[in-house]
Amino acid sequence: MSESHKPDPTHVVVDADVLASDLLVGGPARDVMDIIRSHSWLKLIVTEPLLEETQAIVESLADQSLADDWRAAIDELAVVVEQPPEDRPVLAAAYRGDASQIVTFDDRLRSAEAGATLRGLFEVSVRSPNAFLAVVDPTTLYELAFEGSYPGPDRKPR
Amino acid sequence: MPWADLFERAEAYEIETDEIRAALQERRERE
Numbered sequence: 001m002s003e004s005h006k007p008d009p010t011h012v013v014v015d016a017d018v019l020a021s022d023l024l025v026g027g028p029a030r031d032v033m034d035i036i037r038s039h040s041w042l043k044l045i046v047t048e049p050l051l052e053e054t055q056a057i058v059e060s061l062a063d064q065s066l067a068d069d070w071r072a073a074i075d076e077l078a079v080v081v082e083q084p085p086e087d088r089p090v091l092a093a094a095y096r097g098d099a100s101q102i103v104t105f106d107d108r109l110r111s112a113e114a115g116a117t118l119r120g121l122f123e124v125s126v127r128s129p130n131a132f133l134a135v136v137d138p139t140t141l142y143e144l145a146f147e148g149s150y151p152g153p154d155r156k157p158r
Numbered sequence: 159m160p161w162a163d164l165f166e167r168a169e170a171y172e173i174e175t176d177e178i179r180a181a182l183q184e185r186r187e188r189e
Contacts, residue, residue, distance in 0.1 A: 017175070017182050023164060024173040030165075037161065057181050062171045066164065073160055105179055158161040 005122040007100040009144045011079075012036060013045045013093045015104035016054040018129055023058060023070050028129035032103055037077065038153035039138055041145070045097030046078045050089035094124045101136070102126045 014022075014032065021029035036042045051074060059067035083092035090109070094102050102124055108114060110126050118124055127135070139150040 017179050020178045020182070021175050024168045024171060024178065025175050026165070027175070029175070053182065053185060056185065057178060060181055061173050061177060062168060066167055069160065069167075070164055073164060105175065158165070 005095050006098050007123050008043075008098045009100050009141050010041055011043045011045050011097055011099040011101075013090055013097065013099045013102045015090045015102065015106060015109075016050055016057060017105040018103050019050075019054045019074070020057045020061075021105070021129075023066075024062060028133055029105075032129045032132050034157035035133075035136070035138060038155055038157040039142075040154050041142070042138070043097075044074075044078045045093050045099045046074075046080055047083035047089045047093045047096075048080055049083055050093055051075075051078070051080070053089065091118075095122055099124060101132065103129055103132045105129070 014036070018029045018032065021027065022033040033044075036044050051071065054074075055067045055071050058070055079097065081093055081096040083089060083096070087095075090102055090104060090106075093099065100123070102109070104110065104126060105128060110128060115126060118126065138153075142150040
């Protein structure tokens with residue numbers, strides 16, 4: 001399984017709880033997404049079911065119009081990869097989208113045991129939004145992925 | 159990108175992260 005997963009430092013999976021928190025709460029979830037939104041070379045990797053469950057959560061906690069407009073906005077930003085029906089959205093996105101990182105509020109996914117299991121399948125770091133913000137720096141990511149020095153944000157985050 | 163407008167509209171709901179996590183967990187367990 002790991003042979004076809006080539007982790008790319010610029011590919012980031014953001015779980016549905018963080019996507020919904022970006023929209024509805026703000027805080028560290030929005031700070032994470034602002035980093036992604038403000039760098040065109042950082043790719044938000046998702047699957048269709050992950051977007052659908054986020055949209056459903058937004059609709060259930062807020063309203064359908066906001067959920068639909070969020071979907072239109074995220075469709076312009078995200079890279080959608082295929083998800084087999086039996087797979088969990090966030091893991092399928094990470095594996096099939098060659099992501100190096102998953103950002104989630106899910107404690108179970110971030111546990112040491114889950115991390116060890118995932119590393120047995122494919123290399124990916126699972127972090128909370130706060131942990132992502134503490135360790136991930138666009139300058140470092142850029143220099144890992146490209147030649148040359150970090151040029152700074154290349155688009156507005158909002 | 160209409161993000162600023164979306165955030166402004168979302169503010170009216172005063173939702174907490176825990177509510178989102180609970181709603182998502184419930185949905186995932188149901189499916």
